[in-house]
Amino acid sequence: MSSKETGRFVVIGGGGFVGSAVVASLSALGREVVSLGRPAVDLLQPDALAGHLKEGDRVIAVSATAPCKTREMLLDNIRMANAMAAALEAATPAHLTVVSSDAVYADQDCPLTEESWRQPTDFHGMMHMAREQILKSALGGDRCLILRPSLLYGARDPHNGYGPNRFQRLALSGEPIRLFGAGEEKRDHVLIDDAATVIARGAAEGLTGSLNIATGRSVSFMDVAKLTCDCVGGESRIETTERRNPIVHRHFDIAALRRWLPDIRFTLLEDGIRQVVAEARDVG
Numbered sequence: 001m002s003s004k005e006t007g008r009f010v011v012i013g014g015g016g017f018v019g020s021a022v023v024a025s026l027s028a029l030g031r032e033v034v035s036l037g038r039p040a041v042d043l044l045q046p047d048a049l050a051g052h053l054k055e056g057d058r059v060i061a062v063s064a065t066a067p068c069k070t071r072e073m074l075l076d077n078i079r080m081a082n083a084m085a086a087a088l089e090a091a092t093p094a095h096l097t098v099v100s101s102d103a104v105y106a107d108q109d110c111p112l113t114e115e116s117w118r119q120p121t122d123f124h125g126m127m128h129m130a131r132e133q134i135l136k137s138a139l140g141g142d143r144c145l146i147l148r149p150s151l152l153y154g155a156r157d158p159h160n161g162y163g164p165n166r167f168q169r170l171a172l173s174g175e176p177i178r179l180f181g182a183g184e185e186k187r188d189h190v191l192i193d194d195a196a197t198v199i200a201r202g203a204a205e206g207l208t209g210s211l212n213i214a215t216g217r218s219v220s221f222m223d224v225a226k227l228t229c230d231c232v233g234g235e236s237r238i239e240t241t242e243r244r245n246p247i248v249h250r251h252f253d254i255a256a257l258r259r260w261l262p263d264i265r266f267t268l269l270e271d272g273i274r275q276v277v278a279e280a281r282d283v284g
Contacts, residue, residue, distance in 0.1 A: 004056045005094045008054065008056075009032065009033050009204075010053060010060070010093075011034070012041070012059065014036055016158075017192065018062050018152065018199075019062040021193060022060055022196045025197050026204070044080060046083050046086065047086075049084065049086075052087065057094065058093060058095045058096075058204075059088065059095070060199065061098050062099045067124045073123065074126060082134060084138075085134050085138035086138075089138050089139075093139065094206075095143050095206050096136075096145070098144065100147060101125070102149065102212060103122070103124050103128055104132070105125075107121070107248050111252055113212070145206075148210065150189070150212070150252060151188065153191060155277075156283070163189060164273055167228040168273065171229055171232040171234075171236040172277070181241060181243030181245075184221075186218040186249040187219070188215055188217065188250065188251065189224065211256060211257060212257065213257070214257070215252075216252055216253070217269070224269070232277055
């Protein structure tokens with residue numbers, strides 16, 4: 001550790017779904033962690049982080065209002081990013097990790113890499129692309145790591161997103177899992193614990209540049225639904241619907257991730273869903 005570093009890891013948004021998992025991963029690595037989040041820190045206030053960051057900190061920026069669905073939410077997220085950027089410029093931390101999203105990429109037939117064309121098609125992707133640029137500009141690319149996770153799942157996800165998060169809740173409540181069309185689309189699903197490990201390791205090792213967080217294995221939503229029903233058992237059932245949108249798959253080439261963090265191991269989807277169902281039952 002450089003003499004200018006404090007040894008602290010500051011997680012902005014440490015109380016949320018992703019942030020709390022990152023805090024746990026950093027703590028497991030034996031790091032000193034400061035978790036900042038609501039209600040103590042309201043990033044819609046320009047000076048919300050005043051006095052919270054120190055020169056030499058390692059900062060992990062997770063906070064965002066997501067999923068971003070409207071222009072009002074987009075503008076709020078830009079205000080939040082500006083508040084973080086102002087605090088970063090004032091404190092000059094040693095390193096910044098920005099947790100973004102693969103939503104910044106355009107849909108493509110070939111596997112996505114860190115060099116793939118970025119052209120978001122919705123407010124959520126636009127938000128993350130703007131947020132990346134705002135935060136990176138505050139510190140400079142030589143001290144900044146941008147991480148773009150694929151679809152994250154976990155028992156405590158608050159968004160009820162289409163996929164493992166929604167499917168396990170429907171199955172556990174005895175409701176049918178209703179798919180878009182026949183659930184043909186393939187996506188790369190990452191267990192939140194695994195994503196948090198990558199984020200914590202990237203920050204701790206001072207990686208820079210951009211890196212996708214994905215397993216390299218894409219699975220159809222129909223297969224995710226079947227795995228969920230197998231784990232839940234009982235009267236779980238799957239319903240298909242009339243397709244209204246074209247089928248779009250998303251695959252990842254994770255060569256860069258393997259090169260930067262060669263010992264990273266991802267949980268198999270079937271094992272991850274089994275874990276999430278067990279945790280969901282525990283928390284009711």
